Amino acid sequence: METSTPRRRVGRAERERQILDAAVAVFSERGYQNASMDAVAERVGVTKPVVYTHFGSKEGLLLACVARARTDLLEVTAAAAAAAQGSEDMLRQGTKAFFDYLDTQRPAWTLLYSEAAISAGAGPALEEIRAQQTDFIAALLATQAPDADPQRLAGWSQVIVGACERLALWRGQDPRVSSEQATEYLMDLAWTGLAHLR
Amino acid sequence: METSTPRRRVGRAERERQILDAAVAVFSERGYQNASMDAVAERVGVTKPVVYTHFGSKEGLLLACVARARTDLLEVTAAAAAAAQGSEDMLRQGTKAFFDYLDTQRPAWTLLYSEAAISAGAGPALEEIRAQQTDFIAALLATQAPDADPQRLAGWSQVIVGACERLALWRGQDPRVSSEQATEYLMDLAWTGLAHLR
DNA sequence: GCGGTAAGTTACCACGGGTAACCTACTTGC
DNA sequence: GCAAGTAGGTTACCCGTGGTAACTTACCGC
Numbered sequence A, B: 001m002e003t004s005t006p007r008r009r010v011g012r013a014e015r016e017r018q019i020l021d022a023a024v025a026v027f028s029e030r031g032y033q034n035a036s037m038d039a040v041a042e043r044v045g046v047t048k049p050v051v052y053t054h055f056g057s058k059e060g061l062l063l064a065c066v067a068r069a070r071t072d073l074l075e076v077t078a079a080a081a082a083a084a085q086g087s088e089d090m091l092r093q094g095t096k097a098f099f100d101y102l103d104t105q106r107p108a109w110t111l112l113y114s115e116a117a118i119s120a121g122a123g124p125a126l127e128e129i130r131a132q133q134t135d136f137i138a139a140l141l142a143t144q145a146p147d148a149d150p151q152r153l154a155g156w157s158q159v160i161v162g163a164c165e166r167l168a169l170w171r172g173q174d175p176r177v178s179s180e181q182a183t184e185y186l187m188d189l190a191w192t193g194l195a196h197l198r
Numbered sequence C: 001g002c003g004g005t006a007a008g009t010t011a012c013c014a015c016g017g018g019t020a021a022c023c024t025a026c027t028t029g030c
Numbered sequence D: 001g002c003a004a005g006t007a008g009g010t011t012a013c014c015c016g017t018g019g020t021a022a023c024t025t026a027c028c029g030c
Helices: A011-032 A038-044 A049-057 A059-085 A086-103 A106-118 A122-144 A150-171 A179-196 B012-028 B039-042 B047-057 B059-081 B085-102 B107-118 B122-144 B150-173 B178-193
Strands: none
Touching: A011 A038, A011 A049, A011 A059, A011 A106, A038 A049, A038 A059, A049 A059, A049 A122, A049 B039, A059 A086, A059 A106, A059 A122, A086 A106, A086 A150, A086 B039, A086 B122, A106 A150, A122 A150, A122 A179, A150 A179, A150 B150, A150 B178, A179 B047, A179 B178, B012 B039, B012 B059, B012 B107, B012 B150, B039 B047, B039 B059, B047 B059, B059 B085, B059 B107, B059 B122, B085 B107, B085 B150, B085 B178, B122 B150, B122 B178, B150 B178
């Protein structure tokens, strides 16, 4: 089949995009462990060493996937928060955008929160995502509780980030839980608690 | 040196304990991925097929480690909660016992919350641990908010479990945060929030 | 002592990550 | 146009490690 295209050559940027797309799909379908580099390469219509020249190693490829998802996620949540008015609504809209992103980008979600934990090298990358999130949230909380100890603010941020991740995984198992509901359950405890601590 | 013990033979139960101990150590030291079954076997002073006759596969070995840690963790937290009086104190003492357990059993902690996520097969085992925790917590919360929708109670439980995991990871990176502080940060948001929702 | 069996060993396979050496489609300079 | 250079690709391989088949030996009951 494949009408006569003996060996199509493609620019570097384009190829990297193709490989990343294939990697996200393959990793999320078969799991990082069970996914072979050959499978990724084959999906692109290319051989293994090509993948290696672009991303160095299997872990490097995973890291690149994570990095791209991270950028997207940050973009989406930051935009939602920016469009809101007031601290409470910023947290609410940002959280909801987080859940919605994971809904529409299922493979990326699987990758980030189920598969990526696999690689020792991806751990730090995930921690960086969380650091972004906690910093952002700590700043938000500070507007509501300006007198609180910075460590306490950081702790609260950790609580919120952890809660979001867990709620996301929970929703993955039980799709009856809407992103609105998940957001509300978080706000119930987090924001209500905060409001009464001042 | 090992004075002259040519080939010591050991009972099944004892061997399994030895192998589990070695596996927890090796997996947490080098990471599940980088740990070889040969390394585990060598640590016990035995060859690879012995490990396989006991645990079937690398994943099986990991699962057995997780199962044991899970039993310990449940035991410790349940005991702490049972010794407390009143719902709030049960949540507080249970949470603190959780953090304290992870403090004293570092390798087990690493295994559960950094390495175990690696294996596709270990994922369900971890979810079962969480299910235990969330059920327990949901029952606790129900005493405080008897009128709440069950799904909402479940959601709040997810929030709390996620928060605990994240706080534990945070403490792993920053040892200045004591188990008491971590517990308090959780209670600040979770319990205070809950108290004002009734 | 003398089998029978549980406990262990050696020697191997296969699969997948990673690489070295080679090849070829396109571009650039003349 | 055409030679030369190079980015983009391929084939063929290595080696570590999960997993297993076939054989060996320490211990127990009798």
